[in-house]
Amino acid sequence: MRENLPRLAITMGDPAGVGAEVVLKALLHESVYQTCVPIVFGDVLYLQGAARKLGLPVRVLSAEEAVPDRDTVCVVQSTRADLSGVRFGELSAAAGKAGAESVIVAAQAVLSGEFSAIVTAPLNKEAIALGGYPYPGHTELLAEVTRTEKYGMLLLSGNLRVIHVSTHVSLREAIERVKTARVLECIRLGYSACRSLGILHPRIAVAGLNPHAGEHGMFGTEETQEIDPAIALAVAEGIEATGAHPPDTIFAKTANGDFDLVVAMYHDQGHIPVKLHGFDNGVNVTLGLPIIRVSVDHGTAFDIAGKGIAREQSMLEAIRVAVQMVHAKQQKTD
Numbered sequence: 001m002r003e004n005l006p007r008l009a010i011t012m013g014d015p016a017g018v019g020a021e022v023v024l025k026a027l028l029h030e031s032v033y034q035t036c037v038p039i040v041f042g043d044v045l046y047l048q049g050a051a052r053k054l055g056l057p058v059r060v061l062s063a064e065e066a067v068p069d070r071d072t073v074c075v076v077q078s079t080r081a082d083l084s085g086v087r088f089g090e091l092s093a094a095a096g097k098a099g100a101e102s103v104i105v106a107a108q109a110v111l112s113g114e115f116s117a118i119v120t121a122p123l124n125k126e127a128i129a130l131g132g133y134p135y136p137g138h139t140e141l142l143a144e145v146t147r148t149e150k151y152g153m154l155l156l157s158g159n160l161r162v163i164h165v166s167t168h169v170s171l172r173e174a175i176e177r178v179k180t181a182r183v184l185e186c187i188r189l190g191y192s193a194c195r196s197l198g199i200l201h202p203r204i205a206v207a208g209l210n211p212h213a214g215e216h217g218m219f220g221t222e223e224t225q226e227i228d229p230a231i232a233l234a235v236a237e238g239i240e241a242t243g244a245h246p247p248d249t250i251f252a253k254t255a256n257g258d259f260d261l262v263v264a265m266y267h268d269q270g271h272i273p274v275k276l277h278g279f280d281n282g283v284n285v286t287l288g289l290p291i292i293r294v295s296v297d298h299g300t301a302f303d304i305a306g307k308g309i310a311r312e313q314s315m316l317e318a319i320r321v322a323v324q325m326v327h328a329k330q331q332k333t334d
Contacts, residue, residue, distance in 0.1 A: 005036050006116035006326040008319060009076075009106035012042030013121025014128075015086050016095040017300025018310035020050035023073075023121050024058055025312035026319065030070050035323045039063050039115070041078040041106040043098055046086070053088075054308050078105035081131070088306025096127030103138060107145045110291040117292035117322040118142075121315065124300045125168075136168035139286050142293055151288035152189045155270060155297060156321065157278035160255040161197075162262045162270040163190040163287065174266035178209050178222050183230035183263065189287040190261045191239050196328045197321075205250050205259040206231050206243030207269065213244040227265075251277075280311055283318040285325070292329065294322040 010027075013019020024047070027038055040047065048060040051073075059066075063074040081098035100123065109115045120138055128135060135141040143151050155162045163186050166177040187204055194202035206227060207213075210220035217224055223244040234241040243250075247265075251273035254262050264270030274282050274297065282297035296314040304310055 006323055007037045007039065007114070008117055008119050008322055009109050009115040010038050010040050010119045010319070011078075011102045011106050011121055012040060012047060012099070014095050014099040014124045014300045015043065015046050015050075015083055016088055016090055016092060016127070017122055017124060017302055017305050019099070019121030019300065020047055021054055021305070021308070021310045022296065022312045022315040024051055024054070024056050024060075025310070026315040027068070027073050028056065028058060028070060029312075029316060032316070032319055033069060036319065038068055038319065040073055040075045041102045041109070042075055043079055043081070043083055043102075044075045044077055046083045046098075047073070047075055053306060076105070076109070078102040089302040091124065091127055091130070091302070093127065093130035093132075095131070096124060096129065096133065097131030099123045100128045100131055100133040100135075100141060103141060104145055107142055107291060107293075111146065116326045117294065119315070119318050119322050120293065120295040122296060122298060122300045124302075138293075138295060139167065142286055142289060146289050146291060148289050150185055150189075151286060152186050154190065154193050154285040154287050155274040155282060156285065157274045157282040157297075158255065159257055160251065160262075160274055160277050161190075161194065161260060162251070162264050162274055163193065164267060164270050165263065165265050167267045169267075171266065175209065175222070178226050178265050180226050180230045180233070183227055184233050186263050187230060187234040187239060187241050188237075190263055191234075193285065193287050194260050196325050198324070198328055199260050201240065202260045203258075204234075204239060204241040204261050204263065205245050205254055206241055206263040207247045207250050207265055208244035209247075209265040211246075211248070213246045280313040281317045283314060283321055285321065292322060292325045294318045294325070
């Protein structure tokens with residue numbers, strides 16, 4: 001029965017980017033409605049205009065007026081920003097404000113229990129700052145809304161799953177954040193995430209920070225002083241964690257099925273292999289939140305926004321993963 005399907009709060013992203021396009025295109029797929037009830041959080045009038053401009057065969061209506069199906073996208077009005085001056089591909093404070101407000105309202109709807117999970121289209125970091133929300137990205141904004149102190153980002157592309165010790169900080173600061181407590185925290189978060197995805201006995205590979213994982217101190221000491229102790233503590237807790245592995249080989253081994261997850265030490269170390277492995281269908285999950293949040297793993301793509309050529313595969317995969325995580329969560333509580 002449809003009333004038993006998970007209700008997903010899907011945000012429109014930055015209105016000037018490709019968010020509206022990938023959301024609307026994804027919701028044209030009949031398969032989506034067989035697994036969930038998708039409701040978009042954003043601006044009704046703007047999404048109606050986007051559908052017309054993009055020539056998409058879909059009605060966009062208020063969630064109070066209709067039921068979502070392949071021909072009808074239902075929208076919860078989630079922002080008071082004036083989007084009349086927003087244009088595809090142009091940075092603006094109004095677009096940033098609308099995108100951030102839609103995320104906040106959607107997250108609150110999930111926290112209240114009205115929805116099962118939030119699925120997010122991309123925001124532009126500069127735009128949301130101009131709009132009055134100076135956060136590095138979705139992760140930090142959602143952590144603030146949900147009052148979460150310990151969190152992490154998990155990227156998924158097929159067999160390749162990656163969690164990061166740090167994300168949106170400078171490389172210099174990322175190195176300084178490689179500490180035993182944080183590495184152990186990420187191992188634990190990654191272990192729980194794998195189990196939420198149906199992997200009962202996760203095999204976790206921890207990447208080194210330095211070339212060749214430090215080569216026994218020859219190229220750096222972070223492995224022996226910070227990373228190895230975290231792995232030992234995780235193993236003592238019963239987690240199957242190994243490393244520190246050389247970063248230049250461990251991602252390929254994991255993609256081939258030797259491991260279930262890699263703990264990466266910083267943003268680009270983890271993002272580059274995931275995007276190379278599956279740029280169109282990669283997704284990311286925010287770990288540690290009291291709610292399920294899954295997102296597309298691409299940006300606002302201002303250069304192609306409004307041209308009708310953005311691909312919806314990552315949004316479809318994000319919806320699929322969110323539904324999978326909702327079911328896994330329900331099984332734990334049953």
